[in-house]
Amino acid sequence: MPNTVSSNPNYPNITISDILYDRALQVQKPVTQTLAKGPGQFTNGVAPKYLQKGKGSHVWDVDGNEYIDFNSAIGPISLGYAYKAVDDAIKKQLEDGITFSLMHPLEVELSELIQEVIPNAEAVKISKTGADVCSAAIRVARAFTKREKIFCCGYHGWHDWYIGITSRNSGIPESIQNMTYTFEYNNIEAIREALDETVAAVILEPFIFEAPQNNFLQELVEACRENGTLLIFDEMWTGFRIALGGAQEYFNVKSDLAVYSKACANGMPIALLTGRADVMELFNNEVFSYTTFGGEALSLAACIATIQEIRDKNVPEYLDKKGQILKDGYNHIAEEFGLENLTKCVGYNCRTMVIFAPEAGNGLEVKALMQQEMIKRGVLWAGFHNMCFSHTDEDIEHTLSAYREVMPIVKAAIESQDVKSYLQGQALEAVFRKTSNYNIKPALVKA
Ligand SMILES: Cc1ncc(COP(=O)(O)O)c(C=O)c1O
Known part of the structure; x- marks a missing residue:
């Protein structure tokens, strides 16, 4: 153009x-x-x-x-607005319907495709938003490890377990706020020191703008494995952008669980959780995570078309x-x-x-x-x-x-x-004024 x-x-x-x-x-x-x-x-x-x-x-x-x-719609636009290959897939599906009363074959097709392209995808769960799959990953990690504390680094959506540590924590019970702790990116020593038998999961964006230093991601895999803590990569921004298989492919490192959304469907609302089969197995019985529009077919069609285009081009x-x-x-x-x-x-x-x-x-x-x-x-x-x-x-x-x-x-x-x-207009506003529970050993009571 x-x-x-x-x-x-x-x-x-x-x-x-x-x-x-x-x-x-x-x-x-x-x-x-x-x-x-x-x-x-x-x-x-x-x-x-x-x-x-x-x-x-x-x-x-x-x-x-x-x-x-x-801004690319804050991430989702990976190919471009009104991108023909994706829009054609959406239109084709639209003729057959949007949401159905039983499962849709595209759920299977998409999951198989994800298994091909995402390194840790022994199993795949489909949902709607980034916050959805982040929370599902946290819940299944807690169920699997039978532990409660979470360490995080980056932004992980609007749900209680994460927003509780920010300045916008009103309405979130203090007991929940006290279960999540932030850590400093690239500071493996501090994480190793803080990890103990109460930490269910470490979740982080594999990188935001700073590059991992001294094999940080590999070291994190090791530290979590030694501690029986699950490692979750939040690949909302890295997935399908830094490489088709996201940061896992780019840095040749696998996390126990990983979450994706944004770029994977060029603007349609869909999110993915991938990971170890033994952990994901809990979604079949103990752990509840379902939503009405989880199998909505326009987004499934868009997601398949987008990933194919990202791969082919x-x-x-x-x-x-x-x-x-x-x-x-x-x-x-x-x-x-x-x-x-x-x-x-x-x-x-x-x-x-x-x-x-x-x-x-x-x-x-x-x-x-x-x-x-x-x-x-x-x-x-x-x-x-x-x-x-x-x-x-x-x-x-x-x-x-x-x-x-x-x-x-x-x-x-x-x-x-x-x-x-x-300035002709007003100054911009900060998104969050602070995050709390910074790098505090989880056994300690919040300051
Ligand atoms: C890294 C990361 N994780 C999770 C989320 C939450 O995704 P959503 O807004 O789709 O719930 C975002 C959204 O910007 C994000 O950037």
């Missing part, structure tokens, strides 16, 4: 977005169903609030403004190549403007993040300014490059020229020590 982003010579007109938002405030609590898509993450006053449609890597807001989208290699051009490009531009100590693009190429050093000032203001200026240049920017198969060379060139124009503005704002005065 040729790059036609030229529609925002000034800040985009967001009239209809704001009208919808005002209506939403009257009726919806909360107004957004995904925090990362809400106005706290897209500078209120400048950024669009509602998107109407997408094609490839581009999206159009309700006011008709076009943007290159590097070697999508992870594409994401890596294009993502690297963007990451290196950003870092060169930062250097050109003498900002290399204040901002960097970091992470594995398939999903990179722009960060600002504390010396740049209030991070949420600086990020809002960069977002404001990128949006003006037709890039729906939220600090991440979540690469998808439809991001073209033209998209990347356009984005890098936008960065080249925006960098001096950001530099001047930082130097003025008054970034706020450059």
Whole structure:
């Protein structure tokens, strides 16, 4: 698709977005169903609030403004919006029906495909959301080990066992809050020291932006095995992006259980739990985890088509190549403007993040300014490059020229020590203010 982003010579007109938002405030609590898509993450006053449609890597807001989208729907868009091979599979299934009164053959077909591509998939469980499968993994790990404590690192969805450790823990019984503990990525010594006979599972995103050091993941496998604790990889972001078989394939390491969603169905709601047959066996009797829409067939069809396309077109290699051009490009531009100590693009190429050093000032203001200026240049920017198969060379060139124009503005704002005065809208909001129970030996009472 040729790059036609030229529609925002000034800040985009967001009239209809704001009208919808005002209506939403009257009726919806909360107004957004995904925090990362809400106005706290897209500078209120400048950024669009509602998107109407997408094609490839581009999206159009309700006011008709076009943007290159590097958020990829916060992960699910791995191939591109309105991607033909997946949409055809959905349409074909739609003619036969959506949800049925018995099991559907696509459940078997998908599970066999997952067994082929995911290293630890001795058995497969299908569900709907990332939080679903994270919680199912935690429950089955507790049942298998007959232990209760959980160590985690990263984000794992909205359910009690995880959100209890964040600042948004209202409504979660304290007894549940006290069962989950966070640990520091790459600090194997601290984990080894904290592991004891009460820890059912260690769950982590195999990497977020930082790379594993000193065989961290392999060491973790060993530490968990020695302690009789199950290791769970949360591959929501790594699955089907870093490699077809996710981080397990990329780092040649197997976890006892692993969970997937986001990229696997190019936007349709489905989630997968894979793992050891002896552990997964408990789902057949002792452990309960079922949901009405678990076998919904449009998502099954989409998931199969997406995984086949990712495999056939070697999508992870594409994401890596294009993502690297963007990451290196950003870092060169930062250097050109003498900002290399204040901002960097970091992470594995398939999903990179722009960060600002504390010396740049209030991070949420600086990020809002960069977002404001990128949006003006037709890039729906939220600090991440979540690469998808439809991001073209033209998209990347356009984005890098936008960065080249925006960098001096950001530099001047930082130097003025008054970034706020450059903002047309509001500063962004932090998602969580803190997580608690940090690296505390589980036997101890919470401080
Ligand atoms: C690593 C990780 N785990 C779990 C989840 C929860 O997934 P969902 O929002 O589909 O419930 C997310 C969502 O962003 C995630 O990024």
